[in-house]
Structure formats: C-alpha cells, structure tokens
Amino acid sequence: MLDHIAGQTFAQCLPATAEDGHVVNIGRLDGAESTINLDHLSYRHLTVHGVSFGFTRDWEMAGIIAGLLPDVIPAVARGEIRPVIDQAVELTQVQRVADRLRSGEAVGKIVLTLASA
Secondary structure, three states, rough: OOEEEHHHHHHHHHHHHOOOOOEEEOOOEEEEOOOOOHHHHOOOEEEEEEOOOOOHHHHHHHHHHHHHHHOOHHHHOOOOOOEEEEEEEEEEEHHHHHHHHOOOOOEEEEEOOOOOO
C-alpha cells in the first residue's frame, strides 16, 4: 500500500493492506502525525516503511527504482496504473500552481507544460 496522504489516512491504510503486506508512506499532505491501531499493524504482520524522495539518499533511490522495474513500470506501460492529473498548467504560471497546491483543492498531480513554439 502506498500512502501519499499520511495523517489519519495512514491509519486507515493498515486494515486495508493484505496480511504480511507493506505500507509505504511517501507524502504528508494531511500532516506528519497519525494515531494508529497497533492491532491492525501486528495482527496483520505488516511492515511499515517511510520514504522521503526529497531527502532520499542516492543508494536508496537506486534500490527503489530497481524495485519498481519488474512489476510497477510494466503495469504503468499497460495502463493498469495511471496518475491522477488535476490539471496541466503552462510553466510560466508557476505561482498559480503553487497557490492551487497550497489551497488543498488540487486532486492529483499538476503537470507543468512548456509553451509550444
């Protein structure tokens, strides 16, 4: 299970993860703190990993990318995994993008585009 939200959403990921599964926290959109039910963690024999791509060490990032290659990248290529795009915005509108992200109204990623020549 990949958790990009954190906060109480992280706690909700635990009972939704398969037994002997892994929960990987990547983002903190709902804050860095969560209260979890330890039974959901221990009775399901879950492993929790924390990842911060902004602060990941090079050797860790290489392992993460290598781990994605066998299953995740082909699933993306087949269209089984698709990103949620909030909107595409011209690169010159970076302040508009920052404002939207800070507002909490964005659902998914915002794609920055280059002006066509």
